[in-house]
Amino acid sequence: MPSKKRRRREERPTIHPKNKYSENPPDFALLASLYPSFEPFVFYSRDGRPRIDWTDFNATRELTRVLLLHDHGLNWWIPDGQLCATVPNRSNYIHWIEDLLASDIIPKPHSNNYNVRGFDIGTGANCIYPLLGASLLGWSFVASDMTDVALEWAERNVKSNPHISNLIEIRKVRRCEESLPIQGSSNDENVSSESKVDMREGGNETKASPSSSFDVPAVADKSYRGPPILLDVVQDGETFDFCLCNPPFFENIEEAGLNPKTSCGGTPEEMVCPGGEKAFITRIIEDSIALKHSFRWYTSMVGRKVNLKFLISKLREVGATIVKTTEFVQGQTCRWGLAWSFLPPVKKIISSHVAERGVLSFMLEGIQRQFGAIDVLQLVDSFFCNSGASCKLNVSSFTVDITASTDHCNSVLGNQVKSHDEVAGSSSSSMQEASLNLTFRISVFQQMPGTLLVKGSLQQKDSPLSGLFSLIFRQLEEVLRSKFCREKA
Secondary structure: OHHHHHHHHHHOOOOOOOOOOOOOOOOHHHHHHHOOOOHHHEEEOOOOOEEEOOOOHHHHHHHHHHHHHHHHOOOOOOOOOOOOOOHHHHHHHHHHHHHHHHOOOOOOOOOOOOOOEEEEEOOOOOOHHHHHHHHHHOOEEEEEEOOHHHHHHHHHHHHOOOOOHHHEEEEEOOOOOOOOEOOOOHHHOEOOOOOOOOOOOOOOOOOOOOOOOOOOOOOHHHOOOOOOOOOOOOOOOOOEEEEEEOOOOEOOHHHHOOOOOOOOOOOHHHHEOOOHHHHHHHHHHHHHHHHHHHEEEEEEEEOOHHHHHHHHHHHHHOOOOEEEEEEEEEOOEEEEEEEEEOOOOOOOOOOOOOOEOOEEEEEEEOEOOOOOHHHHHHHHHHHHHOOOOEEEEEOOOOEEEEEEEHHHHHHHHOOOOOOHHHHHOOOOHHHHHHHOEEEEEEEEEEEEOOEEEEEEEEOOOOOOOHHHHHHHHHHHHHHHHHHHEOOOO
């Protein structure tokens, strides 16, 4: 048992490998010796390790200041009460976007001298994402916010770094009390819990939740009714490679103060939104429907996994061509990254039950922690063996090769298969015996922690029983989901 726990802990995602701190975490003792202003915040634990008090805003702010100066050559400061970003965590997000832009999932710009351009939603006084993206990778940014304090200090932090100041534009968002109409919505009605945007199934693998219309629950304080986010902030004709966002995670200021272990500051505008992050990111999705290809990638950080599942479902419904997720783990803090695009993918992605040349697949998401790919593979093997089919399990390649007769298919499907004569028609009995077998391979692939791809490949496409392959595969999916996946709330 101890070895299992140890192995699971080792597999837990940590810091991005490109992150400056992946191999060398901040050395508090060294920083204290180099920066006298940081020294008073460092103390030593019983084991002799240097530490800081994470519940002290002044300590976390000074740590951020010296890390940005020491490791990134950036001058930075924020006034009391403003959200203080942690440098390693924010660097993880920047490097994940770097991976998205470098991938072959969607078309890349053709120009060799192309300059990446990003949009930071709610940059805050700290302006941390544009400062890191510009200094680390030379990206340019539009950074938006609405409060005078945030705009003033974001501008100060940009001007304090003249070597990158030409790469960052601070843009003011006008305040408003009501939500703004989404362009193209019916009669220019406000997008809220009664949105008229067409959300029909997009044919992707993530199934819609029971309340599958594109809405935040129909309660006044659950719908986003704040200032513009992308629409009416992005100017006509502007295009960006990505947007990023550290959304207001909480629904009220009391909820925001529930974690006694950290003190990173934060104003109500930065921390709180009616409906919380779910409503805020839902509005980003609504804006993205209207803006579509103005951004190559839309992204946001997500603080709660239950919200991540809801948002993925919404993205599938509105027809996003690509949806990607990741996990950011820094110390005891866990966040998720959500990215989507409306551009046509370069590489075809197999969605649930896509039949092409005898290939079907589905995703197993939300797999319970105690189960892994080998458990799924073994159940596939026993599922078909119990029907009497011939099975060959290969644990090294994570495949099961199956040969099933009409009777075996009957056993799996509950007597839905026609008799030999009905299927084979006038074929001779000797040909019937040879052809009335269904031969296929089931493969299991690890996608990410808690998610597996199960693929079925028909080996004998001209078999008279090939039409049963889809039915059998769906039956297998039901069995695997019932056994391994957590029930959706």
